[in-house]
Amino acid sequence: MDKPTDSQIIDRLGGTTEVARICQIKPPSVSEWRVAGIPSARRQYLELLRPDAFGHLPAAKAHAIGVLVDSRMSKRALRARLGLSTDAHLAKVLQLPVEQVAAWPEEQGVPGLPQVLKILGVQPEQPAAEAAQNDPDAERVIQVQVA
Template identity: 60%
Template structure:
């Protein structure tokens, strides 16, 4: 889905869509959204990822920039996508997948200090940080709440009167 269709379905103005992006940590203006829709300004890879995350996949990075991200995955179900994602990517492969030229670009999208990202080895798998998992499309599943322990003898207890 493109941005104008998403806005129309959600009843958002360009300013409201910009506010949605800003609220998710990506400063944007109504003018920038207008330029994207008119095609006078192209959407960069970092912005496409941020739009994808802010709209929870409704405006997909794959549809916004198919030349960068490739075709839309056949299975759009987030759980199926999470199962197919290899979270053991190297830093070099991760930069290549998203079209980033430097570690600074990757750090900016992950909202991590550039020095931390630069410290990751090039050919080893990146840490499984929540930011990295979100970037790869893996949804975090909250830990299941432990059930309260049950007393197996609860139905056999009777009241006893003490003298």
């Protein structure tokens, strides 16, 4: 595990503007953190969201966790993993309406939403682009020689 500087952490989180958006503050405040240090309460919040940016969770392990989230992790387990006690806290962290998160069954798998994967540091895989022209009979066409 490495011990990144506050500036490196901000870069790993997506840069000054992204950290400002996450914390719902203005970018100049985050710029000050690069020199003065990330305030303790903000550091705890960001570390909860993205432990990999702080060197606590390797990216490969974050990906493995993300794969498990969409298929097997319950809402209760996700809250426990993130250290949250209520659906309101989970909704705030995921930036979703409280009603939506509250509607998820407590012991069934949570949806593999981009917000859930992002919070665990996993980038969702992009679907492969389909060919522009897809001829269903392309394999059945043969060359015919005419005399």
